[in-house]
Amino acid sequence: xxxxxxxxxxxxxxxxxxxxxxxxxxxxxxxxxxxxxxxxxxxxxxxxxxxxxxxxxxxxxxxxxxxxxxxxxxxxxxxxxxxxxxxxxxxxxxxxxxxxxxxxxxxxxxxxxxxxxxxxxxxxxxxxxxxxxxxxxxxxxxxxxxxxxxxxxxxxxxxxxxxxxxxxxxxxxxxxxxxxxxxxxxxxxx
Amino acid sequence: xxxxxxxxxxxxxxxxxxxxxxxxxxxxxxxxxxxxxxxxxxxxxxxxxxxxxxxxxxxxxxxxxxxxxxxxxxxxxxxxxxxxxxxxxxxxxxxxxxxxxxxxxxxxxxxxxxxxxxxxxxxxxxxxxxxxxxxxxxxxxxxxxxxxxxxxxxxxxxxxxxxxxxxxxxxxxxxxxxxxxxxxxxxxxx
Amino acid sequence: xxxxxxxxxxxxxxxxxxxxxxxxxxxxxxxxxxxxxxxxxxxxxxxxxxxxxxxxxxxxxxxxxxxxxxxxxxxxxxxxxxxxxxxxxxxxxxxxxxxxxxxxxxxxxxxxxxxxxxxxxxxxxxxxxxxxxxxxxxxxxxxxxxxxxxxxxxxxxxxxxxxxxxxxxxxxxxxxxxxxxxxxxxxxxx
Numbered sequence: 001x002x003x004x005x006x007x008x009x010x011x012x013x014x015x016x017x018x019x020x021x022x023x024x025x026x027x028x029x030x031x032x033x034x035x036x037x038x039x040x041x042x043x044x045x046x047x048x049x050x051x052x053x054x055x056x057x058x059x060x061x062x063x064x065x066x067x068x069x070x071x072x073x074x075x076x077x078x079x080x081x082x083x084x085x086x087x088x089x090x091x092x093x094x095x096x097x098x099x100x101x102x103x104x105x106x107x108x109x110x111x112x113x114x115x116x117x118x119x120x121x122x123x124x125x126x127x128x129x130x131x132x133x134x135x136x137x138x139x140x141x142x143x144x145x146x147x148x149x150x151x152x153x154x155x156x157x158x159x160x161x162x163x164x165x166x167x168x169x170x171x172x173x174x175x176x177x178x179x180x181x182x183x184x185x186x187x188x189x190x
Numbered sequence: 191x192x193x194x195x196x197x198x199x200x201x202x203x204x205x206x207x208x209x210x211x212x213x214x215x216x217x218x219x220x221x222x223x224x225x226x227x228x229x230x231x232x233x234x235x236x237x238x239x240x241x242x243x244x245x246x247x248x249x250x251x252x253x254x255x256x257x258x259x260x261x262x263x264x265x266x267x268x269x270x271x272x273x274x275x276x277x278x279x280x281x282x283x284x285x286x287x288x289x290x291x292x293x294x295x296x297x298x299x300x301x302x303x304x305x306x307x308x309x310x311x312x313x314x315x316x317x318x319x320x321x322x323x324x325x326x327x328x329x330x331x332x333x334x335x336x337x338x339x340x341x342x343x344x345x346x347x348x349x350x351x352x353x354x355x356x357x358x359x360x361x362x363x364x365x366x367x368x369x370x371x372x373x374x375x376x377x378x379x380x
Numbered sequence: 381x382x383x384x385x386x387x388x389x390x391x392x393x394x395x396x397x398x399x400x401x402x403x404x405x406x407x408x409x410x411x412x413x414x415x416x417x418x419x420x421x422x423x424x425x426x427x428x429x430x431x432x433x434x435x436x437x438x439x440x441x442x443x444x445x446x447x448x449x450x451x452x453x454x455x456x457x458x459x460x461x462x463x464x465x466x467x468x469x470x471x472x473x474x475x476x477x478x479x480x481x482x483x484x485x486x487x488x489x490x491x492x493x494x495x496x497x498x499x500x501x502x503x504x505x506x507x508x509x510x511x512x513x514x515x516x517x518x519x520x521x522x523x524x525x526x527x528x529x530x531x532x533x534x535x536x537x538x539x540x541x542x543x544x545x546x547x548x549x550x551x552x553x554x555x556x557x558x559x560x561x562x563x564x565x566x567x568x569x570x
Contacts, residue, residue, distance in 0.1 A: 062545075066545065092538075092548075095547060096567055096568060097494075097495050097547040097549060097568050098495055098496070098497075098547035098548045098549030098550070098568060099538070099541070099547060099548045099549075099550075100541075100545075100547045101538070101541045101542050101545065103542070104541070104542055104543075104544070104545040105542055105543050105544075105545075106545075108542075114287075115287050115288055116288070117288075148550065151534065152534065152538055152548065154341070154342065154345055155345050155348075155534055155535050155537075155538035155539075156538045156541070156542060157345075158282075158289070158291070158342055158345035158346045158349055158535075159345075159349045159352075159538055159539045159541075159542040159543075160542060161282075161289070161290075161291045161294070161346070161349075162291050162293070162294055162295055162298075162346060162349040162350060162353065162539075163294075163295050163349075163542065164294070164295075165252075165256065165290075165291065165294040165295075165296075167285060167287040167288035167289060167290045168282075168288045168289045168342065169287060169288030169289075170288070170289075170338065187286055188286060188287050188288060304477075305477050305478055306478070307478075344531070344532065344535055345535050345538075347535075348472075348479070348481070348532055348535035348536045348539055349535075349539045349542075351472075351479070351480075351481045351484070351536070351539075352481050352483070352484055352485055352488075352536060352539040352540060352543065353484075353485050353539075354484070354485075355442075355446065355480075355481065355484040355485075355486075357475060357477040357478035357479060357480045358472075358478045358479045358532065359477060359478030359479075360478070360479075360528065377476055378476060378477050378478060
């Protein structure tokens with residue numbers, strides 16, 4: 001079965017695009033089980049008695065975090081033996097220490113994705129979507145920073161592809177274009 | 191001996207630049223044997239009785255394709271024990287599933303290139319060259335898509351370099367500039 | 381302890397930013413020992429009787445150079461058991477053969493950096509800084525080439541991050557902005 005990794009900077013609407021696409025895929029019995037990488041990591045951490053909540057998980061020593069990440073990748077790959085899986089995660093995460101790769105080598109080796117999807121939009125549009133979404137407190141990123149973030153995501157995705165042979169699919173999600181974006185995702189995944 | 195990987199998006203004129211450069215290199219007895227990666231893959235597939243034609247090869251299970259790719263890389267590296275080799279291939283291939291790395295890790299490990307050459311041109315010029323070349327039916331790529339494709343090629347090339355220690359040489363091939371481009375390639379390869 | 385890799389194209393002022401940052405870090409007893417990767421390589425080469433000077437080192441067979449690089453990475457990692465280390469090096473080195481990765485895989489495996497810092501500036505500003513610095517003879521790079529060089533450095537850094545889990549921190553060092561740049565580096569390293 002197919003393992004697709006779905007990524008996009010916060011506010012770009014990656015999850016919405018995936019939901020739309022999945023509805024269409026369902027009609028052809030080709031739908032994907034969507035799993036959040038962070039949720040699977042938490043499952044692993046709980047099973048091993050390492051952490052109960054996300055916050056605790058972030059406080060684990062980095063070696064432990066790596067092991068949990070690695071096992072989460074393997075666990076998802078196991079599930080993909082029976083069903084198509086779409087992993088909802090981040091290509092890179094912007095932290096005060098810099099851009100952190102969401103899929104470092106030790107995750108990729110277990111996960112073996114077939115395709116890494118980058119949902120992108122114009123930085124201006126992302127900025128306005130974030131301003132509109134008052135439910136979430138996000139660190140402010142300028143349009144320039146958003147452009148850099150999306151650029152770094154492309155860089156990272158191509159590294160992931162080199163290590164796994166996955167394809168990197170860029171899907172634009174402009175304002176009012178979620179249907180087209182979903183169609184394109186269907187074409188890439190079907 | 192040197193293993194050079196020659197890449198460029200379709201229509202950029204990479205093969206022409208390589209031929210010009212090779213003529214100049216021949217004068218110094220430093221010429222390269224040019225091999226197409228796809229052709230060597232087909233040789234491997236034929237030797238193993240897996241496929242007779244390219245189309246059949248594309249239909250092989252992905253695990254088989256990987257093994258054929260890997261062996262093609264090793265076969266080229268063996269030939270490079272006696273002669274300089276220039277591998278004509280693609281840095282990434284644009285498919286409906288996204289950008290596919292032309293040199294995934296399992297190829298790089300065997301091939302061990304010394305230099306990855308990216309022949310680039312302005313997207314406008316590439317577009318016009320493609321329109322002029324009526325002999326080949328190509329999927330239409332807009333100038334924006336061509337710019338993205340060349341960007342993804344740079345990303346991929348630098349990943350290949352990190353895994354192998356190869357250098358990444360960018361050579362511009364503008365309209366009317368093939369001689370200069372060839373000279374630059376000679377400087378990089380001599 | 382933390383291993384930070386400090387990079388930037390020649391003339392961008394990476395070392396100056398690092399020195400400023402280190403002064404502030406010292407006040408919190410969180411300072412870094414700054415080591416030049418090239419100097420550690422030379423130490424290794426001398427200890428093994430392979431070379432006495434940098435020029436000799438460059439003439440070693442490439443296999444020997446790799447081994448020296450690898451050991452330099454391991455040696456720095458050993459020192460980092462007791463102290464924070466900042467490795468002053470290049471993300472990529474521009475050579476006639478193309479962009480050479482400063483931290484190929486065999487260095488990264490030993491070094492295991494926690495963060496790769498890219499000090500960047502506008503190509504115009506870098507160009508003027510180079511013109512002002514008459515003490516060093518540098519190959520002329522146009523602003524376009526400088527932009528490409530910085531772009532390739534980002535590509536390389538994200539590959540390094542994928543293999544090691546390091547973060548990639550981009551720090552802008554505009555004219556008159558060295559204090560702010562240093563503050564940002566302190567935030568990333570503290």
